[in-house]
Amino acid sequence: MSFLPTVDLSIGDLRMPFNEEVKYCILGISVTLFLIAMGILVWQFYRYCSQAPKEPVDDLLSSDGKPAKTGDLHTETQRPNFKVEKLHEDARRLSRCLSMGSHVELPSLGNQLDEEVKGSLRFSLYYDQLQSRLVVTVLEARGLPVRDFSRSVDPFVRVRLLWARHDNEEEKEEQSSPSLQCLLHEWQSRIVKDSSSPTFGDQFSYSMEEEDVPHTTVRFEVRDFDKFSRHGFLGEVRVSLCDMKITYPLEVLEDLQTPQKDMVGEVLLSLKYLHTLQRLEVGLLKIRALPQQSKKDQVRLYARISVLCNQFKLRHQKSTAKTLCEVTVFNEVMMFTLPDPQIRACCIVVSVYEIHADRKSAKRLVGQVTFGKGKRSEDEHWRLMMRSICQPIAKWHPLLI
Structure with missing residues (x-):
């Protein structure tokens, strides 16, 4: 019986099954990778040491959003911090959306102004008696305020013609709707980019009988164009044509005033909420509007009722x-299925549109009313509905534009 000899191997006796060339290649690759790693480490350490320490945003910006003029930050004053301005702009828009909360209301135009109304508007008015048309020309604006963060403004002008009754006809309507008006037409001027004193030169005309001219009010809304959000309001100018002689071109320069909404109609709505079925019933009963007597084409109305929650449209229905x-x-009654958490946080928006039966034209917004869970007088209708048990509550609401 033979025994195998035992061999004691130490670490130094280990041998790699490679020839000399492969060993040197592996060694060279290892050394190369090590040098590359050391180079990257040294480069990162050099960048970290050479980079200037970051100052807080409050030190870089003054109260009006501009870089602070200090001796240590001389280079920052010569070069605007675009990243900080972009972050501030995004934060401002986000805070404006979040501040709406669970209740979305249709604010007045004056509430959308971020600061005091400044600037003026120059325009001209002329009524051509031969062609029976009103000519409105938007010439220029002066001294418009710029946005706080972007330090720019992109203005344009929206022109609206409002018609209302006077004298004996108005006295008949005084008890129901004393300030009821009719929106005849609206236009929009071109947008002038980055200019606080823009020149427009846009001319608009509207066919109108001479007896309707004293009943007409021209409303100029100066707005700030925003591609990603609601356009800002810079101010407005109102001109009543009954007090002006415009049989020849009349040029006017007026200071901008705080914008206000106009009442263009009323809508009678009924509300009922069935708690057991979690169903909201909105009844569109009547719409009171002021048709212009000189209009020859047939005009039709319809309403679009939308349910909004946290500024997002959940559902909507359209009437005939x-x-x-x-x-x-x-x-007509429109039904919406809303669970109890949603009914306590949503609001209703009723939008009335006008279409012409004789013309294939797009719809035109006549007016809107918004109500829900809030503290305004319009929201009292919502509170009565929530307290009632399976009983419809009807109420008149003004249509505003």
Whole structure:
């Protein structure tokens, strides 16, 4: 019986099954990778040491959003911090959306102004008696305020013609709707980029009988164009044509005033919420509007009722179109399935649109009303609905534009 000899191997006796060339290649690759890693480490350490220490945003910016003029930050004053301005702009928009909360209301135009109304508007008015048309020309604006963060403004002007009754006809309507007006037409001027004193030169005309001119008010809304959000309001100018002689071109320069909404109609709505079925019933009963007597084409109205929650539109329904008269009767009920958490945080937006039966034109917004869980007088209708048990509550609401 033979025994195998035992061999004691130490670490120094280990041998790699490679020839000399492969060993040197592996060694060279290892050394190369080590040198590359050391080079990257040294480069990162050099960048870290050479980079200037970051100052807080409050030190870089003054109270008006500009870089602070200090001796240590001389280079920062010569070069604007675009990253900081972009972060401030995004934060401002986000805070404006979040501040709406669970209740979205249709604010007045004056509430959307971020600062005091400044600037003026120059325009001209002329009524051509031969062609029976009103000519409105938007010439220029002066001294418009710029946005706080972007330090620029992109203005444009929206022109609206409002028609209302006077004298004996107005006295008949005084008890129901004393300030009821009719939106005849609206235009929009071109947008002038980055200019606080823009020159427009846009001219608009509208066919109108001479007896309707004293009943007309021209409303100029100066707005700031925003591609990603709601356009800002810079101010407005109102001109009543009954107090002006415009049989020849009349040029006017007026200071901008705080914008206000106009009442262009009323809508009778009924609300009922069934707690057991979690169903909201919105009844569109009547719409009271002021048709212009000189209009020859047939105008039809319809309403779009939307349910909004946290500024997001959940559901909407549209009514049938009815021929416009002083009191247009609909008597339609629209149902929305809303769980209890949503009904306590949502609001209702009723938008009334106008379409012409004789012309294939796009719809035009007549007015809107928004109500929900809030503290305004319009929201009292919502509170009565929530307290009632399976009983519809009806109430008149003003249509504003």
